[in-house]
Amino acid sequence: MPSESFSTSSRPVMDDPVLGKPTTDEEAAMEKGQESTSDAPEATATAPPREFHGLSWFLVIVSILCSTFLFGLDNTIAADVQPAIIERFNSVNKISWVSVAFMMGAGSTNLFWGQMYGQFNLKYLYIISIAIFQVGSALCGAAPNMDVLIVGRAICGIGGAGAYVGVMTLLSVMTTDQERPAYLSIPSITWGTAMVLGPIIGGAFAVSKAGWRWAFYINLLIGAVCAPVYLILVPSKDARPGVTLTDRVKNIDFVGFAILSGIFVALLMAISFGGAVYPWSSGRIIALFVVAGVLAIIYWLQQGFSIGTPKENRLIPFEFITNVQLMLVFLCETTAATSTYIPVYFLPLYFQLVRGDSALTAGVRLLPLVCFLIASILIAGQIVSRTGQWQPWFFGGSALALIGGALLYTIDEHTSNAKIYGYSILTATGIGSYLQLPFAAAQAAVAPRWIFVAVGLISFAQLAAPSVALSIANTVFINEATLNLIQYLPDYSEDQITRVISGVGSQYLDQMSASQRAVVIRIITQAMGKPYILVITSSAFSLVLSTILVARSFADRKKSKTTDDNSI
Template identity: 45%
Template sequence: MERSTPAAMERSTPTAMKTPVDRSASSEVDKHANLSSTTPLKRQDDAALEASEKASDSPRPIRGVKWFLVVLSLLASFLLYALDTTIVATIQPAIVNAFGRVDLVPWLGVSFALASAASTLPWSKAFGTFSAKKLFIGGTALFMGASALCGAAPSIDAFIVGRALAGIGGTGMYMGLLTILSVNTSDTERPRYLSLTGFWWGIGTVLGPVVGGAFAESPATWRWAFYLNLCVGAVVAPVYFVVLPDYHPLPGVPLRARLLMLDYLGALLSSATFLCIMMAMNFGGILWSWGDGRSIALFVLSAVLCAVFCLQQIYTIGTSLDNRIFPMHFFKNRTLVVLFLAMMFAAFGCFISIYYLPLYFQFTRGATALQTSVHMLPFILFLSASVLINGQYMGKTGYYYPWYIFGSALHLIGGALLYTVDETTADAKVYGYTILLGVGVGCYCQAGFPVAQMKVAAKDMASSVGFMTVSQMLGIAVGTGMSGAIYVNTASQGLERLFPDATRQEISSALAGVGSNLITSAGPGVAAAAEIA
């Protein structure tokens, strides 16, 4: 397979080395690009960009120790965001003991995810309109303030509000991280830097329950699981204010004009759509039955809002073609459609495993939070290694199609093998299956970000980040929602057969692991008899 070389690119554009390229300049999206094993990872709309970047290696204004500190500080905040996605899992019993209100337990974790998903597109549009540095610092400040509220919460209601605000701020940090790394790296080195986010995400989501459980069982109490964020934030804050490079997507445009460019109606409709679909998927079968009027209403409302949002974006109602919040024109590009779907299914494989493999080990092995994390290490280590290898070599070789083919094949094989697992399956087999799944998902779960940026105009880079993040959020929402529905319904049926006199609240509490001794007070054969696994 032959690919275009920098030398060949220079020969075809002899003046490229002499003419600097403005990354914010607009150009047409390549509508005919498609996934091909002979398609190198190069920007489709700007041949001169490659030559200019070859001369300067990267477009960032800082180098050496300063750049190292920036990357390290960005990843430190991102690690906190990753920790917060799962840290509540093992401190829910302590929170219920402190505040009561078992009926609000589902909101402890869901509020964070709901707010994260609902704020994705507004953050994406903001980073394509305003100063990236100011937005990132603002998102970080909101996340830290929300962490302080969670730590000092006087009631469970205040805690839930804090979790929701942390989700909004954390998403701002995540979008800011992706944007700042993208605009300060060359096309060749970008996959390597963006792969670091996948690595630290994997580490953070596994360490979350361990850190939360450790604080919950220590004299420091569960509140320090959130105060910890403030300590780290205080350390990295000077780097953000002094060293972090800024990015202005619309230089010279007055603030008032930029505010008028925002798609307020699109932001409202997209947020409402995400809220309804995630509430329907996460609360159905837990807070109320699937046949309950509330479940039906949420699903219907989700479909209606989604349709209205699509129509509003297509016909640019209340906005303009250039200012709409979601880049609908990306769906005219077959490559971007495939990347969108692949990212969504990669999120399926990653997050279903992260959420439900720990439950498997807890129910079938009686594992504690720390022991569960040890059981998860094969999956997370190989997933993280695969993400790093992909980022290192995809940018060097320029080819991305083989990573998707190989990764999706292993993803399918690993998932199929995990379907055969039961309570008698040896740990070695489970580890082997999770390794296959982890390597497969890691091959392409973060690859979509740099590839998508190569397939769009330079002015659409921020939009491409939001586009791929939306696919991630959809994968998380739909994947965990579907798997949660299967888990809750099958486990509930087993517990109802085993404990016919138990109330619905007792069964729900047992499944959540809080506020109930329904299973622990029973005989040793309960788990097998209830067929929880």
């Protein structure tokens, strides 16, 4: 398709409750470092229609969602191929890097991708990110050793994050204001579904004749099928038409990106390896925390004094920090993403270790969770698109997630499957009610020229929060289980106990007596409950934040009504 220019300043003036105040007021507010109003009267103008429809539109949507699906799939597909990887490379001490490398690549580059999409042609940048993801997948599939596999996983994370931010950005500029909330809910559904299906698909490949390498090669096949659509049908939109390449590059905060990446990587490594690979008191772990802290101070100074980058091009504009609505929905997205992936990771592990289910069966038992998560995301997106009232969904969803998380914490080795399904359904319904709404709410809170950065910020919350949360949860689980099992099984080596906890040491469980095995299962189950504390605390925090959002909404409505009455 011929290249089209896209300027966020061309977005029409809107008064839609979902999209906030009129554009001109938003822009003025952002220039002053103030927040825009979250509610306003009914729309007085309509956005221009979409540029294409029918089969072309269908193919574009399906193809770009395929990249989101593959990115979500790669988050968890390695979980059930780990035993095969350990057997192939005999590197159990490096196995945690397989997931950590992917999360580091995705989380550390997310904001950078958001800024890049605000400077360059959306289509070309999206295709580049897809290419990076495919290169990483090829490396993983063909890896001759664990080190190459780890590098490939990091590259997959970098490219996948770029593709995900690209999908959210493309949908933001290809849809009208009225339909945008509904369309922006679809990537989250796709990603969440893929996250849940990851262990199932990975486990299926691991036990098939194809082998575990096809868990990564499958990305190449699907990418090849979608490539013609990416090249031909995806519209070419330039974020800054007429601006030279030099000026675009100058507007990228490379210094801030490097420092923020260092913070994220150091912190994630410290949390992931502390207690599990190295003692918390070891010099390596302490050094990582110190590096993260020092870099955080440097980053604050760099952003505050605009060192190495113009003030208006900082990675996280300071105007965002003073925008109350944006910060509230950012934090709500962080809590929602955290609450989502703790049960997605630990429920299958519970069914495998406690119930003795296969990887495939354990993954299937997540279907109630994923079905209700998808349904609630769809329902919330559709209703908000029609009514414009999104704040109550944050409040109600947080309350349900809090109750569900508290119930998940009570699971033990005797809890019935029916109760577990009910707890997971309650949690998923609550989370899905507001998981994807922050994308539309954030765009409502900023001037049009900041939309790209706002999308990147919310995407950062959606990707980085689960990375850190899962690292914390996994570390707590492993440390708790290892400590208690070492005391109960003094004749077992730490390597053997690690294999039992990770699900690859079934032969050791089989050698135990029934009573001994029951105690081991109880210890593991008790340790497995600790990660749900993160779901409880994050949902409780979200409930407080959403209460503030609802209160602000009522205050804005009252102020608007008073203004209207005075004008009469």
